[in-house]
Amino acid sequence: MSSTVPAFDPANVQGDILVGLPKKAQQYIIFQIDDNVTAFRKALNNLIPLITTTTQVQQDRTKIANNKKAAQEQGKTPKLIKLSGVNVAFSQAGLTKMGITDDLLDTAFTAGQLKDSKNLGDPGKDVDGNFVPDWLPAFLQGNIHGVILISGDCAATITETRTTIEHIFSVGTPNATLHEVTTLIGKVRPGPEDGHEHFGFLDGISQPAIEGIDTNPNPGQETVRQGIILVGRDGDGIANRPSWAIDGSFLALRYLFQLVPEFNNFLKGNALTGNGLTPDQGSELLGARLMGRWKSGAPIDLAPTQDDPALGQDASRNNNFRYDFTDDQTTTIRCPFAAHTRKTNPRADLEDIGFSTETRRIIRRGVQFGDEVTPQEAASGKTALDRGLIFAAYQSTIPNGFQFIQISWANATTFPPQKPFTPGFDPIIGQTNDDSVRTLAGTDPNNQTAELSLPTDWVLPKGGEYFFSPSIPALRTKFALAA
Numbered sequence: 001m002s003s004t005v006p007a008f009d010p011a012n013v014q015g016d017i018l019v020g021l022p023k024k025a026q027q028y029i030i031f032q033i034d035d036n037v038t039a040f041r042k043a044l045n046n047l048i049p050l051i052t053t054t055t056q057v058q059q060d061r062t063k064i065a066n067n068k069k070a071a072q073e074q075g076k077t078p079k080l081i082k083l084s085g086v087n088v089a090f091s092q093a094g095l096t097k098m099g100i101t102d103d104l105l106d107t108a109f110t111a112g113q114l115k116d117s118k119n120l121g122d123p124g125k126d127v128d129g130n131f132v133p134d135w136l137p138a139f140l141q142g143n144i145h146g147v148i149l150i151s152g153d154c155a156a157t158i159t160e161t162r163t164t165i166e167h168i169f170s171v172g173t174p175n176a177t178l179h180e181v182t183t184l185i186g187k188v189r190p191g192p193e194d195g196h197e198h199f200g201f202l203d204g205i206s207q208p209a210i211e212g213i214d215t216n217p218n219p220g221q222e223t224v225r226q227g228i229i230l231v232g233r234d235g236d237g238i239a240n241r242p243s244w245a246i247d248g249s250f251l252a253l254r255y256l257f258q259l260v261p262e263f264n265n266f267l268k269g270n271a272l273t274g275n276g277l278t279p280d281q282g283s284e285l286l287g288a289r290l291m292g293r294w295k296s297g298a299p300i301d302l303a304p305t306q307d308d309p310a311l312g313q314d315a316s317r318n319n320n321f322r323y324d325f326t327d328d329q330t331t332t333i334r335c336p337f338a339a340h341t342r343k344t345n346p347r348a349d350l351e352d353i354g355f356s357t358e359t360r361r362i363i364r365r366g367v368q369f370g371d372e373v374t375p376q377e378a379a380s381g382k383t384a385l386d387r388g389l390i391f392a393a394y395q396s397t398i399p400n401g402f403q404f405i406q407i408s409w410a411n412a413t414t415f416p417p418q419k420p421f422t423p424g425f426d427p428i429i430g431q432t433n434d435d436s437v438r439t440l441a442g443t444d445p446n447n448q449t450a451e452l453s454l455p456t457d458w459v460l461p462k463g464g465e466y467f468f469s470p471s472i473p474a475l476r477t478k479f480a481l482a483a
């Protein structure tokens with residue numbers, strides 16, 4: 001990266017990265033570039049005006065907030081504003097296909113996620129000496145060049161935008177310049193489950209605040225330098241990247257299936273007891289201790305024995321904890337060391353022994369996919385329909401961000417370090433491809449060293465890829481060609 005770093009302008013950064021495309025539904029069109037690469041790059045030039053920038057997303061979010069406020073003042077339920085957003089990102093294979101040979105100096109991105117799947121612990125098997133993860137065929141071909149993200153207030157708005165985009169790339173004609181490998185269709189859950197992932201827990205609560213963007217962070221919300229998320233900005237630890245990569249970000253996309261009835265059955269069968277808990281309360285408490293938050297979003301570090309929905313909703317309080325209560329540093333009375341939120345952002349567990357967690361922070365922009373659990377699935381305790389999370393996370397280096405969190409934290413049974421007993425696996429996403437049974441300790445507040453065995457993985461990776469989401473100027477000057 002050259003020594004003269006241009007001033008930061010949010011209009012240069014794609015909108016999903018720092019602020020997030022507003023969405024009730026979303027499509028990730030995973031595509032392959034066809035052989036007429038010049039025609040593709042010319043068509044890409046026509047996509048650029050459709051790309052939603054950070055500045056536009058900020059304006060859209062203000063519109064949404066004003067609309068909500070106005071409706072509330074009139075005692076009405078706010079109607080959704082018709083909005084659609086578009087972003088684009090490319091894999092290493094896509095860069096190579098376009099003849100872009102500069103090295104982005106990100107080992108995970110360069111190798112691609114398929115090659116990384118064994119390290120990530122994805123279940124799979126060896127075939128002729130090669131590891132093949134249990135992914136869907138679309139992700140096993142090695143032909144993914146890019147992804148177009150379309151967000152919107154509803155599926156119909158997305159379909160309209162998609163038609164425009166397909167027209168730009170002449171899709172469906174003999175002159176098509178790209179074709180779909182697969183499309184991941186995301187939608188938020190209905191009614192009161194809006195904002196909750198499929199196991200039922202409120203998601204999207206804890207994100208790092210970004211310097212210069214989130215100028216009014218909530219109590220407990222860590223502010224990180226822009227370069228933790230954006231390539232080339234202060235905080236990006238990788239030197240000598242190509243100068244055009246500035247203000248881009250790496251996107252780790254994972255197609256994660258969730259076995260919801262099986263998860264619920266496990267909670268029921270292993271409900272915590274004692275302290276006057278009813279079976280339902282015991283299973284809710286176990287779920288909260290596996291996740292680190294109650295379904296309402298209330299962190300168990302602040303509400304260790306019973307849910308506090310008002311706390312879950314309150315952004316001024318629901319991130320204001322560090323796992324540093326005197327009892328909590330050596331015990332797990334409040335929160336198991338291996339709880340999902342503690343594994344993926346350990347706060348005082350590292351900070352108080354002299355390590356910063358700043359370089360490990362990622363911005364999560366996932367969305368749910370699939371329908372609600374049917375009564376038949378609930379009764380049988382067996383998943384029949386596909387559902388889960390399209391996990392999407394941005395960072396300036398994948399090896400320091402997503403890859404590190406998955407491998408060195410979630411899958412590492414001895415993390416967090418220097419604890420009086422082995423924490424075990426992150427029960428939500430921790431995984432191993434060696435067939436051993438996952439365990440964790442600390443789930444029972446009355447018997448902390450007792451290990452809980454997890455009979456199955458409830459989150460199953462079924463595909464994914466690593467992408468680079470370039471800045472708007474890079475799209476113009478490096479990726480697209482003028483018509």
Ligand code: HEM
Nearest residue numbers: 197201202203204205206256341344345389405406429459
């Ligand atoms: C289906 C899979 C997953 C589910 C159901 C899930 C669920 C959740 C929930 C409910 C929260 C709490 C809400 C919040 O703090 O925003 C959370 C937080 C978080 N998750 Fe996940 N997650 C999944 C996958 C992942 C993966 C693959 C990673 C990274 C490897 C990850 C990293 C994080 C991080 C960094 C946080 C914030 C922790 C904090 O700052 O306190 N999650 N997740």
